[in-house]
Amino acid sequence: MNLHDEIRLMGDRALEASWKLATLTTRRKNDALRAMAVALDARRAPMRDANERDLAAGRAAGLSAAMLDRLELTDARIDGMIRGLREIAELPDPVGRCIGRRRRPNGLVIVKRRVPIGVVVIVYESRPNVTADAAALCIKAGNAVILRGGKEALNSNLAIAMALAEGGQAAGLPEHAVQIVGTTDREAVRELVRMDDRVDVVIPRGGESLIRAVVEQSRVPVIKHYKGVCHVYVDAGADLEMALRIVENAKCQRPAVCNAMETLLVHADAAPRFVPMLAEMCARRGVEVRADEAARALAPAFKPADEADWYAEYLDLILALRIVPDVRAAIAHINRYGSRHSDAIVTSDSAAARAFTREVDSAAVYVNASTRFTDGGEFGMGAEMGISTDKLHARGPMGLEELTTYKYIVQGDGQVRA
């Protein structure tokens, strides 16, 4: 069978499985998730073996230490997958929930009810634990899933998927509820995302180039986030001790993640006191600051920033810094250069807070808190599939609810349209 037919067969099977999954009770789905956890626990040895083969191939191919680390399936990471499956089994099931009800003058009763999306394709990069986490979220929301991981993790992903399938099917999941693309051919992604008669949504998780390639090729709706260029704005009259704590946390606590701050904006009135405090903290924490002229006048050790720095997602201990005349200028900067992810104001002025939260066009807008809280767990969703900077369907952290859609169920007693 050629690749085209092979992928379409996966699509047919996923569609068939999705219809069965949509009718499963919550209890059945939860039992299956717990059985998948048990199967992962029982199959540690083959998973570790498969991972060893991936690691050996990765070392031979000269993967960086960071990539090899992401690829490695330690016992602690297997424990994490098992815990993740069990936690998802505990979450409330969004499927079947009534989210709207109208009785029309002609007697029709229209109920809007949450249902699974159907068939979800996930394209991701090196971390094999995504295989279990993403599959579990999809199954809990009643969706069939087709997974396409990175080529360097193929053996690991196949071993995990085999364990999940074994556990799930023994507990009554349809046979093709979770499928994994078994080829490393890049063309497979293209075939998957053009199959709009069988696939309902594609969720790419990885670097910007992976995501752009998926968007470019896809006929299927994509939910994504390209990057996180998050801002903190320190307003005039802000509590500067609080501002410094928030800035330090947003920049330094985990700089390589998408909700870390990349650019700091400071009101001109706060700058003379705040910039020296910032310079001290950045020197202490090893943060390189790239600043505009006004800020460099207050802290000559800062490097000069250029236009490209306002767009940059450093994912590192580097910070862009700009002095702005007022909250309006801060909002305009964020809407122009930002990535619509997460942005914060530190202020004691409720009018400034209101303007900022209304006008900053981002998924999550914070008042007096770190941008680092944009996360399904921190938002109380329990687990997340990722973060969307799109505005359609899902914005911000995507939990179980965002993996569902709805349908209208209309009850009549013979109504016809006049």
Add this chain to the structure above:
Amino acid sequence: MNLHDEIRLMGDRALEASWKLATLTTRRKNDALRAMAVALDARRAPMRDANERDLAAGRAAGLSAAMLDRLELTDARIDGMIRGLREIAELPDPVGRCIGRRRRPNGLVIVKRRVPIGVVVIVYESRPNVTADAAALCIKAGNAVILRGGKEALNSNLAIAMALAEGGQAAGLPEHAVQIVGTTDREAVRELVRMDDRVDVVIPRGGESLIRAVVEQSRVPVIKHYKGVCHVYVDAGADLEMALRIVENAKCQRPAVCNAMETLLVHADAAPRFVPMLAEMCARRGVEVRADEAARALAPAFKPADEADWYAEYLDLILALRIVPDVRAAIAHINRYGSRHSDAIVTSDSAAARAFTREVDSAAVYVNASTRFTDGGEFGMGAEMGISTDKLHARGPMGLEELTTYKYIVQGDGQVRA
């Protein structure tokens, strides 16, 4: 300026306008809509003149009578646009509504609030009244809109847009809240839908080929419906008089629209009584029936159906007919051949109704009512932008709420992540 730069300039202006629109009060938006209605009324003469030029060009180009009819801007249709604007001004405003609120253990208060989507592009075909209807819905939901109508209606659309802009701006709308693409170059659509840094959603309205072309080229999320292959299933033991009324309405009341029935499925036990009743009605109403062997055995006048008929959207007085052994077979037929639009069961068996509404994977699923009710007005939304057969963001009729998204507003008092 070349086309690429021209379209990008429209995008910049729309984005700028969208930020202003997002902060307008409901009253300001409603006043603008009413002022737009007044301006349409005041500019009937130039609109009729522009429409005359389009009609003359259309006649010269040999457009069909049906197309010329759709193109014509009669006084009654101008009245309809004016009424539409005033009705949309009366609808409740979804923007600003709180749709979720959580207080986290760390004290963060997370509010999920409806906000406008931002910049909406609408690509549509010949009816110039869409210009006013679509613009009004977008403005009410706080969005900037870029309209791209059919080339045969360009003068009419420009005249309508000029009236809307004049009325809207006098009432305080931002200058580029409503823009219309002034060229008939097809490349303009491509430029619009690839501008994913400025446009948030594309809504194509028209024939399947227009919509497929938009999906093929777009980097921006698309909300769409390709076609409406709607079904009615008459179950064993259904009230056959009711079934016949529903079938007649779903097929004949307005056969050219997407929520009209195309295929009728009849339970084998109901067929011996129902098919002759159907044959009589279809003969009386001039409906051509294309049926499977089992149905033709009961009504030899029916033509034979082939596989292509199960997929067909006739939009005409033609009906595909199939006898099925049970509700499961009906569900399987609909999920296989249908278009996920609107499907109905006529039954007196609540278990069959439950199976049908749970398992048919369509935007609207009816029990004992005509499929013709799938419509924003009939669903109580007041007005609609169209009907989506996608599953993401909007499914079924798209009203004002579906033209919004949400953001998370997080209030803290200095929280940082541990």
